[in-house]
Amino acid sequence: MALMQSLQMVLAPPHRAATPFLLGGAAVALIGGLIAGGWLFWPGAAFVAFCLYFFRDPERTPPARPGLVIAPADGRVVLVGPAVPPVELGMGPETRWRVAIFLSVMDVHINRWPVEGTVRRIAYRHGKFLSANMDKASEDNERNAVAIALPDGRDLTVVQIAGLVARRILCFAREGDVTEAGARFGLIRFGSRTDVYLPVGVRPLVSVGQTMIGGETVIAELESRAS
The missing domain is CATH 2.70.70.10 (Glucose Permease (Domain IIA))
Structure with missing residues (x-):
């Protein structure tokens, strides 16, 4: 159960605020894979992976008790x-x-x-x-x-x-x-x-x-x- 919860948090979808960063990183990876010998692909892909992790937005369940x-x-x-x-x-x-x-x-x-x-x-x-x-x-x-x-x-x-x-x-x-x-x-x-x-x-x-x-x-x- 603990492992499943950890995976759900790590793999949670990103918040919408990540969109411009993900698009920018993907563009660098795509263009870098086609030109400049392809070496820019990996920095772009790494940035996309970092943004997916940083902006992750898991669901949370607050306690039901008031006060x-x-x-x-x-x-x-x-x-x-x-x-x-x-x-x-x-x-x-x-x-x-x-x-x-x-x-x-x-x-x-x-x-x-x-x-x-x-x-x-x-x-x-x-x-x-x-x-x-x-x-x-x-x-x-x-x-x-x-x-x-x-x-x-x-x-x-x-x-x-x-x-x-x-x-x-x-x-x-x-x-x-x-x-x-x-x-x-x-x-x-x-x-x-x-x-x-x-x-x-x-x-x-x-x-x-x-x-x-x-x-x-x-x-x-x-x-x-x-x-």
Whole structure:
């Protein structure tokens, strides 16, 4: 069963965002196979294979129990601790628990909604491209922050952060959209980080070093409260 699940993830069809890269790589392979002695075929074919793997978009099954915060991305937890949400969202100086997930180029890069709610605000900020596993990447790197209003009036923030290699953040959501836990809302090319700022008083259930499965791993319970 585990082997089958691993194969399904590796062989999952690519997201539509891969289309221009796949066409470009295929064109290089095709033209390279006809001219220049054929040597360009292999770099083009290798690029196509890499894009098929990088942009893979497997199906995920979020937990059925309500009141959970789900991991918004695959990857490894690199930071867990109190922090202030991005200033461009205008959420004030109050700290809340933050969980930072680092995505290597080998991870699935589809971002998924961590909770049900409504997109209250989206704020994009240009910045640097430091290694995404560094703490200061939250402040200095290019990012896209999304504030989600929960049905009970609280709020949660998810932030897409560009990394050392990543140069493009894609967010398919708009302000006012209704979010569904586990549903796709964006991706980042190529290697990145995704941060979640939990509602005030909610504590994370994960720790640094844990591996996350986007759309499935539980990172917090909305009814958990800080003492």
